[in-house]
Amino acid sequence: MTTPEARVPVHLGPRSYDVVIGAGTLGALPVVISSALSGTPRRAILACDDGLPTETSATAERSLAAAGITALRFGLEASEEHKSLDQLAQLLAFLAAHRIERTEPLIALGGGIVGDLAGFAAATYRRGIPFIQCPTTLLSMVDASVGGKTGVNLPGPGKSLLKNMVGAFHQPRAVVIDVRALDSLPERSFRAGLAECVKHAMIGAECDDLSLGDWTANHLAAILIRDPATLTSLIARNVRIKATIVERDEREEQDQGGRALLNLGHTFAHAIETLPTLSPDANPGHAPLQHGEAVALGLLAAAATSEAAGHATSPQIAQTAALISTCGLPSRVAGLPPSTELLARMAHDKKVQGGKLRLILPVAPGRAAVFAGVPEPAITAGWDAIRA
Numbered sequence: 001m002t003t004p005e006a007r008v009p010v011h012l013g014p015r016s017y018d019v020v021i022g023a024g025t026l027g028a029l030p031v032v033i034s035s036a037l038s039g040t041p042r043r044a045i046l047a048c049d050d051g052l053p054t055e056t057s058a059t060a061e062r063s064l065a066a067a068g069i070t071a072l073r074f075g076l077e078a079s080e081e082h083k084s085l086d087q088l089a090q091l092l093a094f095l096a097a098h099r100i101e102r103t104e105p106l107i108a109l110g111g112g113i114v115g116d117l118a119g120f121a122a123a124t125y126r127r128g129i130p131f132i133q134c135p136t137t138l139l140s141m142v143d144a145s146v147g148g149k150t151g152v153n154l155p156g157p158g159k160s161l162l163k164n165m166v167g168a169f170h171q172p173r174a175v176v177i178d179v180r181a182l183d184s185l186p187e188r189s190f191r192a193g194l195a196e197c198v199k200h201a202m203i204g205a206e207c208d209d210l211s212l213g214d215w216t217a218n219h220l221a222a223i224l225i226r227d228p229a230t231l232t233s234l235i236a237r238n239v240r241i242k243a244t245i246v247e248r249d250e251r252e253e254q255d256q257g258g259r260a261l262l263n264l265g266h267t268f269a270h271a272i273e274t275l276p277t278l279s280p281d282a283n284p285g286h287a288p289l290q291h292g293e294a295v296a297l298g299l300l301a302a303a304a305t306s307e308a309a310g311h312a313t314s315p316q317i318a319q320t321a322a323l324i325s326t327c328g329l330p331s332r333v334a335g336l337p338p339s340t341e342l343l344a345r346m347a348h349d350k351k352v353q354g355g356k357l358r359l360i361l362p363v364a365p366g367r368a369a370v371f372a373g374v375p376e377p378a379i380t381a382g383w384d385a386i387r388a
């Protein structure tokens with residue numbers, strides 16, 4: 001069965017682009033590239049996640065070759081340790097060795113790590129070359145591939161990493177989402193990607209999509225068996241939310257209502273996702289949490305904080321909790337450190353401005369707002385709500 005394609009435009013003036021979503025869209029990669037670049041390039045660099053099944057990268061290579069585009073493949077290791085200046089330097093050296101010109105596109109095929117790193121290379125090589133995103137995880141399809149944030153991690157104290165500490169805004173010229181690439185994605189990663197969909201549902205009304213949460217809950221069975229048509233609709237609705245917010249605040253400069261809303265749940269998530277012993281299901285073998293699992297817990301902690309601070313109501317929180325657990329995501333976690341330690345970890349987050357922690361909290365169905373100076377007891381109540 002062929003699935004109808006969806007196309008979501010991202011309106012950013014001269015940096016506008018389309019997100020094309022469907023089953024088999026990698027086969028149309030050259031058509032999308034030629035239209036986005038107003039011409040067919042002779043060559044393209046394919047920065048490819050080495051963890052992908054050969055079939056996915058072969059599909060992209062075959063479609064480029066059939067259109068007469070020579071694909072120069074560069075394999076990337078998709079781990080946070082390798083989302084590094086070293087791997088970036090290797091990719092830049094590869095571009096230079098092949099004398100890539102300013103008109104020749106760099107295509108990222110992989111999850112958010114490959115997209116962020118390859119995007120940063122595209123932003124900086126010769127001060128910028130065209131960039132095409134082909135995301136292959138649910139998280140990168142609904143979130144990371146749209147909006148133009150690129151970057152790598154820096155080494156931090158000890159063995160820690162300073163995540164996304166260097167980077168650039170560099171919008172892609174097109175995003176090509178082939179839902180067939182999700183066939184090989186492990187179940188746990190797929191469910192982790194759904195956490196960002198729950199986040200989008202919690203801010204849907206800010207983008208004129210109040211029914212996304214209900215729609216997701218009603219279609220969850222088809223989503224979990226990865227039905228291509230349902231995935232196409234799910235991804236299109238989520239991309240539309242991300243695009244709407246990015247269109248309002250491309251470089252995250254607004255205090256209220258802008259890109260900061262996309263950090264809902266993330267300040268809590270960042271405080272726990274690097275703790276090595278936390279597990280989503282009490283099985284120590286499943287530690288640490290994946291980013292999406294930490295986001296699911298962070299969304300619930302933010303909701304409980306909001307209730308304790310008098311901004312959200314219990315039915316609203318119950319609805320979020322129900323959606324998170326039907327997605328198969330954790331709603332409680334064992335072994336959380338004491339709240340004082342968690343508060344200290346939150347204070348290190350990038351969202352601290354002028355020494356004040358800024359939190360995004362849900363305030364009504366589909367709505368959230370930015371708060372500075374949330375009382376500590378309310379934040380503690382948020383953490384306590386997700387303790388197993």
Ligand SMILES: NC(=O)c1ccc[n+]([C@@H]2O[C@H](COP(=O)([O-])OP(=O)(O)OC[C@H]3O[C@@H](n4cnc5c(N)ncnc54)[C@H](O)[C@@H]3O)[C@@H](O)[C@H]2O)c1
Binds near residue numbers: 136
């Ligand atoms: N730029 C942004 O706006 C933005 C937004 C959110 C997250 N991010 C970044 O995204 C990164 C996380 O990305 P992610 O969750 O997409 O995953 P990832 O890139 O970390 O990949 C996770 C694993 O999945 C494998 N994989 C990818 N696609 C696969 C497929 N189709 N089949 C089988 N295996 C596959 C990879 O090889 C890797 O082992 C983080 O570094 C985060 O900082 C960026």
